[in-house]
Amino acid sequence: MADETATTEQAPVTFTVKSSTDAKYTLTLPLTTLVSDLKQKLSSPEYADTPAERQRLIYSGRVLKDTETLEAYKIKDGHTIHLVKSAASNQQRQNTAAQPSSAAAGAGATPSPAAAGVPTNLAAGTGNNPLAGLTGARYAGFAQLPGAGLFGPDGGMGPPPDTESMLNMLENPQFQSSINEALQNPAMIDMMIQQNPMLRDMGPGVRQMMESPEFRRMLTDPSSIRQMMQMQRAMGMGGGPGGGDNAFPAPGVTNTTPGSEQQNAQTNPFGQQNPLGNTNPFGALFGANPFGAPAQPSATPGATQPGGAAGADSTDRSTSAEGQTPQAAQNPFASLLNPAMFGNAGQAGQGGMNPFNPQQNPFLRDPALLSQMMQGMGGQGAEGGAAGANPLAALLGGGGLGGFGGGFGAPQPTDTRPPEDRYADQLRQLNDMGFFEFERNIEALRRAGGSVQGAVEYLLSHP
């Protein structure tokens, strides 16, 4: 608004350059500085360390042109210029020649090809963690990240994700391919393993498992998941709260219906035959139910017919499951637990379909490893809620985010503070954004699991 007078021309201005990585640089420059000179200055390691031709500067809704001076844009003391780095990461500097150098032309018409092996849907070059970029504020609330709703009410603090939405998600080929891609990326697997002490402790077997095509198929096959849902229902433990009580939830403890299962787990002589001894990792298996999916009884004639799994009387499980024969007959667990686990005669009924056939899956050939895995999964149960009842569900939910850490992540302590304390920061931000209705803000934050962006979305979509 000020008229350009000689005095303003002389006086340098102090302004802030805010980069998209949240870094801030304060510069003091005379108003006669050309934008290109400013970019040159910013390209030094002291500041953004980004080549000038890859910088785009935005001020007050305008892209700054290299040939203009700061004065032309009326930049004043204390103002902020946004610095956006075009495309690519540090690893891709060699590609920068392809980028248009003029900011006005809006550099980066085509994103540079991603570095080999890094899925293009991951933010590349953000350090060891390919997901780091996703947690940045600039990514908040965009559609690629599943909305809070995907994790169920309260952003996953409550019950597990809605099975329907999960199925829908899985039927989306894009989602499938992104999970596949993620799992194909060794860095991604490394990260998943590193992020979870339990997985880390399990050694190389985990990696092997993650890399196995069967595991991937299991993660991405909607029918597997559907099977799992059915099974969960059949077992009467669809996300039951009991799952959260114990790292090794004894199934059915809080549930009278499948009492025989409890027997299996605790008193059945089967326990002694169990090659894994008395620790009963299958308790965790039942509670956590992570591997129910791939049994795919419908595709496995032996499992769907009474003569198959339930009728596989050579197996200890089915004898104990007699009390619920009708269930067991359709119960993929029966087939999973017997033949797949123990590799005994019942296996014949499975055909080659079962990804957990020990012969196909090295992971299952090693019972110790399996039990460790189960512990990992069971430990997850202690977290209660979404992850607790069904780690795989959480994994899948997290998968949409690319955040497999979500599924396998270490249990987090429950925050019992009142929401207004817990979300104090977020509430302040919402207020800054112009949302003043306290009750609604709390509600929105609660639903969004504390994500401001999610809360805003909720507030806007529920006027």
Added chain:
Amino acid sequence: MAAKVPRNFRLLEELEKGEKGLSADACSYGLADGEDMMMSNWNGTILGPPHSVHENRIYSVNIHCGPDYPDNPPTIQFVSRVNIPCVDPSSGKVDPTKLPTLAQWKRDYTMETVLIELRRYMALPQHKKLPQPPEGSTF
């Protein structure tokens, strides 16, 4: 929300927020003409949301805040060509009936709200893969 913030107070507030960069990183806005005492015409930019065809693009929009702003929504017109359903393909005008923020305008909403909403709109699964005109072309 007892007292209604008058138009120019509100716009000055937004101006300051835009200039000082207090708003979200993904968008920016400022007065088109610093001399304009009515503060009607604004420039806005939207950084294309990541993981979409819009990634790494910068979209410029013109925002016009009428005399009845913020009681009524501002009108938005894209300067940069963009292919999304809420934008008129010939004029670049944003159809207020197609953007929830504009359709259900509230006094509390700001230009930032609209820009963020537009950006979110671009990132919707059904919009993020739409073929886009070459970058740099304008309406």
